[in-house]
Amino acid sequence: VEGSEGRESGYWRLSKLAVPARDDPGKDFTGISLPLLQAIAKAIKFPVASMLPDEAFTVIRKSFDARKVLKEPQFTYTVDMDVKKLLDMEPRAWDFIARLEPKLGAVEYMPKEKLASDLVSMLNASNKGYDHELGIRDTYNDSICPQDKKPRVAVIGSGPSGLFASLVLGELGADVTLLERGQPVEQRGRDIGALAVRRILQSESNFCFGEGGAGTWSDGKLVTRIGRNTDGVQAVMQTFVHFGAPPNILVDGKPHLGTDKLVPLLRNFRHHLRELGVTIRFNARVDDLIVEDRQVKGIVVSDSELRPGSGSQKLSFDAVVLAVGHSARDTYNMLQQHNVDMSPKSFAVGLRIEHPQELINSIQYSELAAEVQKGRGRIPVADYKIVKSVGEKNAEELDIAEQSRSCYSFCMCPGGQVVLTSTDPSELCINGMSFSRRASKWANSALVVTVSSHDFKPFRSHGPLAGVEFQREFERRAAVMGGGNFVVPAQRVTDFISNRLSVTTLPPSSYRLGVRPSKLHELFPPYITEALQQSIIMIDREMPGFVAKEALLHGVETRTSSPLQISRYGETYESTSLQGLYPIGEGAGYAGGILSAAVDGMYCGFALAKQLSLFHGDI
Ligand code: FAD
Known part of the structure; x- marks a missing residue:
């Protein structure tokens, strides 16, 4: 067929494939069912659906749609069709493939498999050695930067933004200390249990504070307005899967984890960070910044667990990432005392x-x-x-x-x-x-x-x-x-x-x-x-x-998102008023949910690594 040369390989992405709910194997099935093959056959005008080989198709997205405008509820699929595999197994399909025309939003040709962006590949490569069941990591390469020359970075807060900033900076060779005012998930679970049963509210370990941040005891919805298919979101979702999230979150149209899945995922994340050399301190609330000539030189930590009764501790750092979430009102007060640029939002x-x-x-x-x-x-x-x-x-x-x-x-x-x-x-x-x-x-x-x-x-x-x-x-x-x-x-x-x-x-x-x-x-x-x-x-x-x-x-x-924004420079993520301070995530006014906070933390990690000369690529 004229114009079809060169299309004997590559992929066709077929979207909006509808399978009536009564015929579909169900929400948890992400393979290729016969009713889905029938929808594919209809889209490519192939006459006998059951002759299409399952192996040539991969489900990219599956959503349930029960809108009243539809005749009946349906699952809607996006599927990638591997042309070479299809033709190897069913050569008669060529007559139909050769005639396929791209159609906006429904049928799209990709000459070869869409390559993962540098960002996704990089996080994939660095996460590959991690076995989340054994908790072992084998790819860490300490040669990026000699130990004594590593820049020292404090990350305040272990919510999604702080965790992803720590991950990227740790992977790229910074000497990272992650400080979290609350407890690790095991103890935090007990504290939340005591709240539900005995009405004891621990001021530092509750639904907002503690390992994993505000989203740990949550619904764990992984939906975002910043674009599901963007590199940043893809990289975060794949990292979640590396740490034990079920792979169907990559396909599900409205993915969610739930608290029971988030808790073990966070434990794996913590083990991985420690393997990387990240120092993690729980029960370590940052009460102040050490500032000289409008430059942050370090932090003051009230650390009651490691040094009982010792009061506070001063620590110096080359950079401080502030990932405190929107409930850290005491931290906001402290920033105001340092005249950090902030405005109501x-x-x-x-x-x-x-x-x-x-x-x-x-x-x-x-x-x-x-x-x-x-x-x-x-x-x-x-x-x-x-x-x-x-x-x-x-x-x-x-x-x-x-x-x-x-x-x-x-x-x-x-x-x-x-x-x-x-x-x-x-x-x-x-x-x-x-x-x-x-x-x-x-x-x-x-x-x-x-x-x-x-x-x-x-x-x-x-x-x-x-x-x-x-x-x-x-x-x-x-x-x-x-x-x-x-x-x-x-x-x-x-x-x-x-x-x-x-x-x-x-x-x-x-x-x-x-x-x-x-x-x-x-x-x-x-x-x-x-x-x-x-x-x-x-x-x-x-x-x-x-x-x-x-x-x-x-x-x-009342706490739907941050009531203020901390001003920062777009490219460097650095505060416009204090050098060496990097405000990120929801508390800084740059995210509204688990995914966008994680993405913000990850990009800040790369931007900061660049400034610290640990990373020279473009992200
Ligand atoms: P946070 O997650 O708030 O993390 C900040 C961390 O910093 C906390 O762990 C805190 O203890 C620590 N911290 C604060 N001050 C200090 C300090 N001075 N020193 C040291 N540590 C400090 N979002 C979704 O996308 N999907 C959902 O289903 C969802 N459900 C939610 C349900 C609940 C109950 C709640 C409370 C939130 C929910 N969210 C959900 C919102 C989501 O949790 C947040 O958007 C996200 O966690 C923000 O991430 P973050 O890293 O910016 O901040």
């Missing part, structure tokens, strides 16, 4: 709504809901994602900044539970987590409204920390409304939209420390409450049954 606040998971399954899947079977079934437990814009109708009456606020669902946890993310007993805030099977009987999600520096005006005396004070105000109100002891104020959604206290017994909640009927409609200022009420009514039109008597709102969700 928009974020979102609201309430967390919880429904019986079965109700969400039936709203989203109709009759297919029976197939969910608590995460063990063929189709995934139902979730939802909603974005609404409210306030336009009353734009004339509203201040400019209040026109058209976004209200959206945030951190939706199907089959999960509501958890306490406070770091101080006088404040109360919540979030959601789940285990890998998402098997609990509840579905929870935050419903949040965007707020910006205009809204923080009452707190402007706090300068760049005005947004932090804004958060704190509502966390304190929530703690008072709940009546103390981490009891969460709650209200039926039906009562919230009618501005009335729930007088009948509240529906059950997954939150372990108790809920108390409260006037949540009085917790936030009217512009937030009304935006939430309007959007809940809109959501119910889209998802009839969402406003149900079993649906319970919990207060408050």
Whole structure:
């Protein structure tokens, strides 16, 4: 066929291949089933699907799609077709392959296998020697930089951003010390258990602080707005798999890990860092920076575990990576005292709504809901994602900044539970987590409204920390409304939209420390409450049954992302106000979730390694 020369090898990427859910082997199967071969055959116009050899195809992405616009729920696949393999096994396919035309977003020709970028290859190569079961690494090459000349780098915080910065810098030969105020995952698990059972909140070891950062006892959703197929995200996902994450996260359209998978992954990550020579210190809170002539020379650590009763310790470093997350309010105060350039940033606040998971399954899947079977079934437990814009109708009456606020669902946890993310007993805030099977009987999600520096005006005396004070105000109100002891104020959604206290017994909640009927409609200022009420009514039109008597709102969700941004230079990641300081991740205002924080940490690692002359490539 004219124009098909040279296409006897290479790959065709076939996207949007639909397999009806009733015919698909199910969410956990990422191989080539006959119904998928039929969809492929249809796409390439090959007449007999069962004659196509499975070996010629690889599933790149698989997503479940139950949108109401479809005739029936389906799995949607992206598949790579290896032309050479296909022709070796089924030469008659050539007539059809030769006629294939590229079609935007559906059929794409790649002359050879897409090579992994330098970044992915580099992380792959460096991770290859690591066996996550044995915890042994065999490729570390100490010759990159002699031990006594290695630049000394402190990484503060072991969340995704700090871990990935440490990994890259460690691999490239820096002498890295990772300092984490909280505990390793084993002890952190016990501390979180004590919180759930005995109401003991450890100020340094809780849902926000400790190994792995805020996302460890989470839903572990690995979704991001920075582009699933970008090199950075691919490199992070593959690194997770090296450390023990199930490989199907690379294929799944909405991958998630769950706490039970995150904990062993983090343990493997820690072993690997130690094998690399990274010094990891837990229970080591960084309280201050040592600054001379606007240059960071070191840090002051309060280290109660290694040196009981010893107070603080001063340590010198060539560079300090600040990866503290958005709940380290004491660290923000310390930065303000050093006049570090920071400015308030928009974020979102609201309430967390919880429904019986079965109700969400039936709203989203109709009759297919029976197939969910608590995460063990063929189709995934139902979730939802909603974005609404409210306030336009009353734009004339509203201040400019209040026109058209976004209200959206945030951190939706199907089959999960509501958890306490406070770091101080006088404040109360919540979030959601789940285990890998998402098997609990509840579905929870935050419903949040965007707020910006205009809204923080009452707190402007706090300068760049005005947004932090804004958060704190509502966390304190929530703690008072709940009546103390981490009891969460709650209200039926039906009562919230009618501005009335729930007088009948509240529906059950997954939150372990108790809920108390409260006037949540009085917790936030009217512009937030009304935006939430309007959007809940809109959501119910889209998802009839969402406003149900079993649906319970919990207060408050305030830490959706960082309330400030620490200024840094784009290329070097260095603070614009303090040399030698590298603010990264969510706490610095450059990420919003596990993946974007990890990617930010990884790129900072490369940028810093370049400045330290450990790395000369382009990333
Ligand atoms: P963090 O993860 O917050 O890590 C910062 C670390 O720094 C912490 O371990 C802290 O103890 C340490 N630290 C702070 N101050 C100091 C100091 N002074 N000295 C030493 N150490 C310090 N995101 C998703 O993408 N998917 C999800 O499903 C998801 N679910 C979540 C559920 C919950 C309950 C929570 C709380 C968050 C969830 N997130 C989720 C958000 C996600 O966890 C964060 O976006 C991500 O962890 C940010 O990474 P980070 O490295 O920037 O900061």
